[in-house]
Amino acid sequence: MAGIPAEDEDDMPVEAWLAALASLPAVGPARLRALLAIDTPAELWIRLQGPPSPELAEVAGKRDLYRQWHRTAIGLDVARLWARHREHCVGVAALGTPGYPAVLCDDLEPPAVVFHQGDPQVAHGPRVAIVGTRRCTRYGSDVAFELGRDLAMAGVGVVSGLALGIDAAAHAGALDAKGAPPIAVVGNGMDKAYPERNRGLWRAVAERGLLLGEAPLGAPPERWRFPARNRIIAALADVVVVVESHASGGAMHTVAEAAARNRAVLAVPGPVRSSASDGCHELLADGCAPCRDADDVLLALGMSGAETVPLDSRPDPDEIGQQVLEALGWQPADAEQIRVRSGLEMSQVAGAVEGLRAAGWVAVSGRWIERVGIPR
Structure with a gap:
């Protein structure tokens, strides 16, 4: 697929700068919110490229992390990063813009930016x-x-x-x-x-x-x-x-x-x-x-769903099969455990398990037998 040409940085939307800030090492939602309380996304990026900023260093909290931010801001091509999101058909929406999920707008900790496909x-x-x-x-x-x-x-x-x-x-x-x-x-x-x-x-x-x-x-x-x-x-x-x-x-x-x-x-x-x-x-x-x-x-x-759950179409187990299912329960077990719990002969257990497996009531993996819910 041919690459999408990168835009001039002067023409890029706020979402492009937010994507760049979110790419900084160890920048999660809390640090991103703290950064955005200081300046606009584009101005933050410019400040990270320049001389040390006490305000931004305080958000980083660690000198080594702030140095990593500085190196990233110098080395990252924001226009190319933005073009990559378009190449991958990844939408980017800033908080408060039309493309942002409305249900998240009033959340306790709304993401400053979301990415979506x-x-x-x-x-x-x-x-x-x-x-x-x-x-x-x-x-x-x-x-x-x-x-x-x-x-x-x-x-x-x-x-x-x-x-x-x-x-x-x-x-x-x-x-x-x-x-x-x-x-x-x-x-x-x-x-x-x-x-x-x-x-x-x-x-x-x-x-x-x-x-x-x-x-x-x-x-x-x-x-x-x-x-x-x-x-x-x-x-x-x-x-x-x-x-x-x-x-x-x-x-x-x-x-x-x-x-x-x-x-x-x-x-x-x-x-x-x-x-x-x-x-x-x-x-x-x-x-x-x-x-x-x-x-x-x-x-x-607050919805009614009386007709939403499909019926189980599997044939009912016979009497011995039902005993095996009851002995098996809902945790994996082997044939010997089922024999002890049910009181059946091993030959009866083996035959019942094979029939239950064919009917879709149990799954067998090696020595382990496990009950199966309604078939998919």
């Missing part, structure tokens, strides 16, 4: 964030997929962070429904999908929904960017649903951001022995409403 207008209408652990179980993945699919079918935009695990499953479900467009909030520049395994999801969300973030092209997926991303997920959502979360998982940070914004939080109950559901169980104990299916979420949104 897709249609920013899809951020209108009801929206639900589905969040959880990257290290999810099959149970959690199935529930997230079903919630994403059923909510999208009901016209609800599914918001998540495009991480592995629960995020990816929820967005895969929303895309499968071909309903309300999905919304993903990412923590790095949109020129590189992160994690790489989700490249296909990135592309699909950008084509059919909205990919949003506050990191310019070239920004790496640094650890500090993800808590900042979580506040945007909470700000976009009318309701936050935690499918699976460890007690101190990143999803719990999103819950804290949701609470600060008076957003309703629902938690999916999980197996009591599953550490992946510890965070959900704490939320339930603290008084959060349980989420059993999409209808619970629609009720929290």
